[in-house]
Amino acid sequence: MSALDDKSTDASASGGTADPGSQDSPKDKGGLAMLITFIIGLVGSLVVGWVVFPKVLYSTREQPIQFNHALHVEEAGGCDSCHYFREDGTFAGVPTLDACVDCHESAIGDSEEEAKFVENYVEPGIEVPWLVYSRQPDCVFFSHAAHVKKAGMDCVTCHGPVGESTSLKPYQENRISGYSRDIWGYDISGIFKKHEWDSMKMDDCARCHERETGSKGACFQCHK
Numbered sequence: 001m002s003a004l005d006d007k008s009t010d011a012s013a014s015g016g017t018a019d020p021g022s023q024d025s026p027k028d029k030g031g032l033a034m035l036i037t038f039i040i041g042l043v044g045s046l047v048v049g050w051v052v053f054p055k056v057l058y059s060t061r062e063q064p065i066q067f068n069h070a071l072h073v074e075e076a077g078g079c080d081s082c083h084y085f086r087e088d089g090t091f092a093g094v095p096t097l098d099a100c101v102d103c104h105e106s107a108i109g110d111s112e113e114e115a116k117f118v119e120n121y122v123e124p125g126i127e128v129p130w131l132v133y134s135r136q137p138d139c140v141f142f143s144h145a146a147h148v149k150k151a152g153m154d155c156v157t158c159h160g161p162v163g164e165s166t167s168l169k170p171y172q173e174n175r176i177s178g179y180s181r182d183i184w185g186y187d188i189s190g191i192f193k194k195h196e197w198d199s200m201k202m203d204d205c206a207r208c209h210e211r212e213t214g215s216k217g218a219c220f221q222c223h224k
């Protein structure tokens with residue numbers, strides 16, 4: 001990215017200073033050359049920044065098995081049959097096999113995904129290593145109780161319509177930080193952020209805190 005930028009500024013600088021006091025036509029040519037190099041440089045940087053950079057920055061991993069939220073919300077009843085608060089107020093998060101075995105002790109249907117699930121995880125008693133899109137780095141403290149129970153917020157606000165989805169999107173991992181792409185979001189600049197759930201960076205948490213509680217909060221509130 002920077003290499004391209006350098007090239008465009010070098011080229012446009014020399015285009016602009018090539019003929020300081022000469023007649024009109026070479027001057028126009030210089031101006032045109034400068035404009036063209038500028039446009040090439042600009043387009044080049046945009047392509048690198050918006051298309052190439054994200055492709056290089058993120059590696060894609062598939063989930064171990066597919067999961068259909070819409071189907072299961074109907075079969076199992078509300079979200080809290082799987083995502084519940086424990087007695088001590090902590091949030092159980094992604095369900096363990098306990099939440100599945102009552103129905104999937106053996107295969108119910110004849111889908112390939114279910115067969116894979118029963119054979120590889122339920123029968124040998126191995127937890128599914130789900131890749132969690134929203135997971136924050138270890139240094140961040142987040143409490144579902146404070147947001148869902150105390151502040152009465154809906155899951156959709158921060159996670160989007162996950163509960164209505166019928167399949168899992170591929171998980172994208174940031175090669176530098178190791179975080180999920182959902183933390184920084186698909187639009188790194190943040191200019192086109194439409195929904196709260198589009199990204200969940202430090203700024204995103206702080207922005208809502210300022211709006212809802214009047215203060216961005218101290219570092220130790222969110223960092224252990």
Ligand code: HEC
Pocket residue numbers: 067069072073076077078079080081082083094095099130131132133134135155156159162163164168
């Ligand atoms: C039958 C159990 C079950 C029910 C019911 C259920 N979920 Fe889930 N949920 C899962 C499993 C399994 C995962 C992990 C796989 C995944 O990411 O979808 C998960 C993951 C999630 C995640 C985390 C996604 C991430 O990786 O960050 C959210 C958010 C979520 N569910 C919301 C909901 C909502 C909202 C409802 C109710 C409308 C709901 N779930 C109902 C089983 C369930």
Ligand code: HEC
Pocket residue numbers: 065066067068071072075076082095096097099100101102103104108109110111112113114117
């Ligand atoms: C209340 C019963 C119930 C519970 C609890 C339940 N499931 Fe299911 N599950 C079903 C039914 C019904 C189907 C559809 C089977 C069919 O007709 O193919 C299904 C299908 C599936 C499939 C195949 C989906 C596909 O796209 O082909 C997977 C994988 C699965 N469940 C995983 C899970 C996991 C993981 C859990 C625990 C977090 C879980 N289920 C909990 C009832 C349940």
Ligand code: HEC
Pocket residue numbers: 079083092093094095132134135136137140141142144147148153154155156157158159200
């Ligand atoms: C204020 C925003 C917010 C709300 C509201 C919210 N979540 Fe989350 N959720 C998060 C964040 C942030 C994480 C990542 C936490 C971490 O990694 O420490 C997360 C993580 C999760 C996870 C993965 C936990 C794990 O194993 O790492 C699940 C599942 C989940 N949320 C489900 C839900 C459900 C269901 C609801 C509604 C009852 C809900 N969330 C409401 C922000 C929210």
Ligand code: HEC
Pocket residue numbers: 136140141142143146147150151157158196200201204205206208209212213221222
């Ligand atoms: C959409 C709004 C919203 C977003 C996004 C949000 N929060 Fe909050 N958060 C709140 C509100 C409202 C409270 C105050 C809850 C209360 O005490 O009534 C709060 C409280 C907290 C608290 C204090 C909990 C306590 O024990 O008092 C922590 C810590 C926190 N948030 C961390 C985070 C982190 C980390 C993120 C981002 C990953 C985040 N929040 C994203 C709205 C939000």
Ligand code: HEC
Pocket residue numbers: 136137139140177183200201202203205206209216217218219220221222223
């Ligand atoms: C409202 C919650 C919140 C507050 C307050 C907050 N942070 Fe953060 N911080 C986060 C979250 C969430 C992340 C991870 C996502 C990201 O990188 O933006 C993060 C990431 C960071 C990181 C990068 C760590 C890494 O491993 O990538 C540093 C450094 C940091 N915060 C420092 C601070 C300092 C210093 C303060 C006080 C001025 C502060 N934070 C206040 C939520 C918060």
